[in-house]
Amino acid sequence: MTKQEHLLVCLSEECNEVIHAVSKTLRFGPDEIWPKMEQTNIERVRIELNDLMAVVTMLEGEGFNLTRTAGEMVAKQKKVEKYIEYAKTLGTLKD
Ligand SMILES: [Mg+2]
Structure with missing residues (x-):
């Protein structure tokens, strides 16, 4: 190893x-x-x-190379926010 x-x-x-x-x-x-x-x-x-x-x-x-990049992080945050909204429409996530 x-x-x-x-x-x-x-x-x-x-x-x-x-x-x-x-x-x-x-x-x-x-x-x-x-x-x-x-x-x-x-x-x-x-x-x-x-x-x-x-x-x-x-x-x-x-x-x-494991550099964190702001662009990739922002893209991920947007994706998570999108699925938060989707989960709300399904009733599996509440405000
Ligand atoms: Mg530990």
Whole structure:
């Protein structure tokens, strides 16, 4: 395994940790503190996002171009807003 491959596994693991923290936030609320944890669920999301970005930065240091671009981010935000409106028409999302 190369260092790049190792870091890609780390990236995958951190994505899973973000998913786990988001799931706990949805299931138990943003302010709940899981037993034996010191942070709220939403703080865990923030921490895991920082872990994720740390690995992204390391991958960039190993030669991958993972640059965040404002244009792509704005495009994604518009797409999410579009589907928020669609979900409202279906009644699956309320104001
Ligand atoms: Mg982590």
